[in-house]
Amino acid sequence: MTRVMDAPRIVTTKPLVVVRNVDKNYGSVQALRQVSALVYPGEVLGIVGESGSGKSTLLRMMNLEETPDSGSYTLDLSDVSGNLFELDRFARRMLCATRIGIVYQNPHHGLLMRHSSSGNVAERLLVAGERSFATLRAKAKSALAASEFPLERLDAPPIELSGGMQQRVQLAKAIALEPALLLLDEPTTGLDVSVQALVLDTLKRLQQERQITMVIVSHDLGVIRTVADRVMVMRRGEVVEAGLVDQIFQDPQHAYTQQLVHAKL
């Protein structure tokens, strides 16, 4: 009697984020040249590169804050279709408000510094249409707790908080609506090493618990190595190398990547 073994199920996963052939010029400065990127659901893509390499520009495009000169951007979501760069202002705003979260390097860009921390989180819920004060309060509290913000300071304005705390408020705001995509632009830059480690721990825990798809931009290879699954190395607006974290850090192929990795080591 022949026993048929269960064949392993192979499931093809479609990428959640597809960015194709994006070009962006600022006058005579070419910020992005034919940049393409894929991010799979639940994955963390790290983007590294020197200052001016175009990594933050790419992130702002993923947050639909800027429109490229050419190229396309799609998200594999049931209620979103087509090239997102072609959406009008209102559709972009609603998509970013509900499906994409972002943590900026400078908390002043992402937070209302004189409003309460819970209010900052509640703002995102309000844009999405939540109109119950009790629910707003509960959800803001829950998001802040998830980002390990001390709840006794729930209503303190971010301007009275430390840099690390402000980043946690930004993070709570970004995850409050359980976004499909979380974008992080140098989230730990300017924080001291111990606070950096705490923020990164929170990020890793959130990613593991909630399987959030993330794109993190940093010039700090240590940060990328800690949280990312795959890495994309950018230089002068181009992607020079991309691959798994171990592959890039242990066996860099491109001369610039080798220089980066060895400089770090």
Add this chain to the structure above:
Amino acid sequence: MSLKSLTKPWQPMSYGFLDASAKRELRRKMLKSVAVPGCQMPYASREVPMARGWGTGGLQVSLTLLNPQLRVKVIDQGADDSVNAASIRRFLALVSGAPVTLDTLGADLIQSRHRIPEEIMREDQILVLQVPNPEPLRSVQPNMSIARQMHADADYGRMWLQLYEQIVRSGRVMQGAGYPSLVNGRHVMTPSPIPRWDVPKLNMAKHLTILSAGREKRIFAVPPYTRVKPLVFDDVPYRVEDHGGLTCSRSTAKGFFMNEIPQVDGSSTYEVSDSSYGVKTIQKRDGDAVQFGETWYNDGEMTQ
């Protein structure tokens, strides 16, 4: 035919002070604002013989609407007898020949600063409210270009956030006058600095309300039978001033919006803010034949 026969006799000013093109523009903008309730329409605010900020917006609308048959009433924070109200009333009568009145029931056009009369207005009446700051988003978005985009997108999250912050900090909504209100389910407007007490009077009101800001050059309107809902959280009800139990020390009218008169001993007495209603109450007490209209509030409770 001579040139003289074709020429109109010289007049010191146009009828109703404003020239014909100014009135035509104002009428067009009023029609637009009625067509899109609560949406601010820009207009070229003219000079009138009064400083900006003293009701020039309301005055221009009144001058445009007036004719010798319309009876006009002017109130300032509920009072017909304040200097500003009396001056505007006299000016309107002077330049248009329109009769004036102090009685809400007898007026066809009521220009008001910061109050809506206590007696329910009819379909054939027009209320013109003077507006100092027409932009409800100004406190949350100082950039007016962005504020216009926010109106276009019905992006009012920041308005709600303002209320959220007030509740978090003070335990209740602290917005006193000019409570932001959603008109016809679309545009958020500031109903001019009327007290919270007056905002429910605008909801499904029979009369036309035109709000005009002369300094800021904006007109908006609440047409008759239009929904006007103050912004409130589902679980935090809208509250008006707690004046239901107060009695007017002069007229003994009770259950209306009151002015607080502080006394030397630290206590307060109260007078009904709508002076016309107060005077009528006194006249009735003295045995005069006075006609009262239905009031929006009865013993401090909305009747409709």
